[in-house]
Amino acid sequence: MATETTHQRRRNPRGQGDRLRADIIDAASGLLADPAAPPLTLRGVARAAGVAATSVYLHFADTDALVLAVADEHFGALADVQQAARDAAATPREAVRAMALAYCEFGLANPGLYQVMFTSPLPPVDVRQIPGRRGFEQRTAAIAAAIGVTGDPDDPDGPAFRASALLWQFLSGAVNLRISRPVFPWPPLDETVTAVVEQILDAAGSARDRG
DSSP: OOOOOOOOOOOOOTTOHHHHHHHHHHHHHHHHTSTTOOOOOHHHHHHHHTSOHHHHHHHOSSHHHHHHHHHHHHHHHHHHHHHHHHHHOSSHHHHHHHHHHHHHHHHHHOHHHHHHHHTSOOOOOOGGGOTTHHHHHHHHHHHHHHHTSOOOTTOTTSHHHHHHHHHHHHHHHHHHHHHHOTTSOOOOHHHHHHHHHHHHHHHHHHHHHHO
16 A cells, blocks of 8 residues: 655654744744745744644744744844854954944844844833843943943943944944845945944943043
8 A cells, every 4th residue: 555755844752842843933934034035824834844733833823923933033143143243352342343243244144034023013012021132231231341331221321221222223224224225335334333333432432421
């Protein structure tokens, strides 16, 4: 008797539900990596992951929950890239510049996922729980070290927080513009990032001196 060939993913051993969840997130990430990809569906993710649709529903109630998980996964990757850039820098000021450049390079290398991270509607949460919070805290701490202050990531009036928020706005704009307007003759990214970081740090230092 002929046997039917199946291409379904091999079932994880008992107790490896976290592995299945990670596989589903990986499959969704692959589908979302293309900025021109069709809207994500849980059934489409199930096919990409090689699992039954019911397996996806066990971990994610809907596509919004899955997109949030994908965003969170890649915010973690971005934070790791930033940390590596900071660790390799020779001075606190150079660390800020290196982290900013790493942020932009990450976004430009992953345009589809970057759009998921920063342009997809995400559920409103407390500011301390916003997706990407770890990366913001990293930049705030690096700026605080560069200008010689204690950087409180929850103090919106502090010079490090304000400088970090200003830098984030620039970085996001720089990446999004280069993704959406690739034919525009943008100045070199390294030069642009360096110029902006220097201006922001100088202004933050002046704000610190004014008390």
